[in-house]
Amino acid sequence: MSQDRIYAQPHGAVKDFAFDEQVADVFNDMINRSVPGYTTILHTLGKLAPRFAKSGTRIYDLGCSLGAASLAIKRSVDIEGVELIGVDSSAAMISRAERQLGAYKGKVAVSLKEADIRDIAIENASLVVLNFTLQFLPPEDRDALIGKIYNGLRPGGLLLLSEKLVFEDNAINDLLCELHWDFKRDNGYSELEIAQKRTAIENVMRPDSPQIHLKRLGEAGFSHSQLWYQCYNFASLVAIK
Numbered sequence: 578m579s580q581d582r583i584y585a586q587p588h589g590a591v592k593d594f595a596f597d598e599q600v601a602d603v604f605n606d607m608i609n610r611s612v613p614g615y616t617t618i619l620h621t622l623g624k625l626a627p628r629f630a631k632s633g634t635r636i637y638d639l640g641c642s643l644g645a646a647s648l649a650i651k652r653s654v655d656i657e658g659v660e661l662i663g664v665d666s667s668a669a670m671i672s673r674a675e676r677q678l679g680a681y682k683g684k685v686a687v688s689l690k691e692a693d694i695r696d697i698a699i700e701n702a703s704l705v706v707l708n709f710t711l712q713f714l715p716p717e718d719r720d721a722l723i724g725k726i727y728n729g730l731r732p733g734g735l736l737l738l739s740e741k742l743v744f745e746d747n748a749i750n751d752l753l754c755e756l757h758w759d760f761k762r763d764n765g766y767s768e769l770e771i772a773q774k775r776t777a778i779e780n781v782m783r784p785d786s787p788q789i790h791l792k793r794l795g796e797a798g799f800s801h802s803q804l805w806y807q808c809y810n811f812a813s814l815v816a817i818k
């Protein structure tokens with residue numbers, strides 16, 4: 578399915594990437610063909626959630642999109658008294674997430690909010706998920722969000738943070754970017770689609786390095802934090818309060 582119409586503007590210009598109706602319509606296909614290890618991360622979230630979810634607490638899925646991470650949690654947590662709050666600023670995503678999550682019955686109570694994650698309270702949390710979301714926040718807002726998450730987690734609570742990465746070593750960064758573009762080619766993206774996506778996201782997505790993520794988590798107060806997964810320039814971290 579060609580996605581180059583999403584970015585195209587007159588005279589060959591490329592519009593900034595936005596999580597609008599057009600993107601929401603193709604998002605499941607897009608993220609699976611763009612992020613190496615996305616399904617592995619969701620599968621592992623299904624293993625982490627039962628270990629950390631506690632009755633009488635909340636789980637937050639921040640930047641929930643279509644609700645894939647929330648669904649992995651719903652499917653795996655089999656205890657009463659857990660409330661899952663999914664938050665996304667895209668109305669197009671929230672409307673689709675409501676349909677997807679509403680179709681799955683389970684013990685976890687789910688509520689979805691169309692809101693900016695910078696504006697919502699995080700309270701009494703046993704688990705918080707930022708699955709490829711932090712990278713879309715302005716860099717100057719990231720420390721405050723991670724600090725809010727730390728403060729809102731219960732002792733022993735877990736943050737799962739998945740991100741695209743940039744690397745301080747330019748040779749390594751260039752190599753991993755090329756491997757990522759090969760991944761996209763192998764998944765059927767054309768050279769035009771790859772080039773347009775790079776242009777479309779460069780103003781709206783600013784990846785941090787692994788070092789910056791671990792420093793930010795440590796400074797927020799997390800006692801334990803570690804990359805548990807990396808494929809090319811994509812990674813997932815766990816942090817325990």
Ligand SMILES: C[S@@+](CC[C@H](N)C(=O)[O-])C[C@H]1O[C@@H](n2cnc3c(N)ncnc32)[C@H](O)[C@@H]1O
Pocket residue numbers: 596608639640641642643644645646664665666667670692693694695707708709710713714
């Ligand atoms: C790459 S998608 C996240 C993927 C999703 N977490 C998953 O696991 O499938 C990024 C999402 O974050 C949302 N987003 C970006 N900035 C946001 C903000 N400030 N507040 C709330 N949602 C935001 C976007 O609308 C988009 O749905």
Ligand SMILES: O=C(O)C(=O)C[C@]1(C(=O)O)C=C[C@H](O)C=C1
Pocket residue numbers: 607608611612709740741774775778782
């Ligand atoms: O870096 C890219 O080329 C991506 O497409 C990455 C990425 C992400 O990391 O969130 C960007 C936006 C979404 O469409 C899904 C994937």
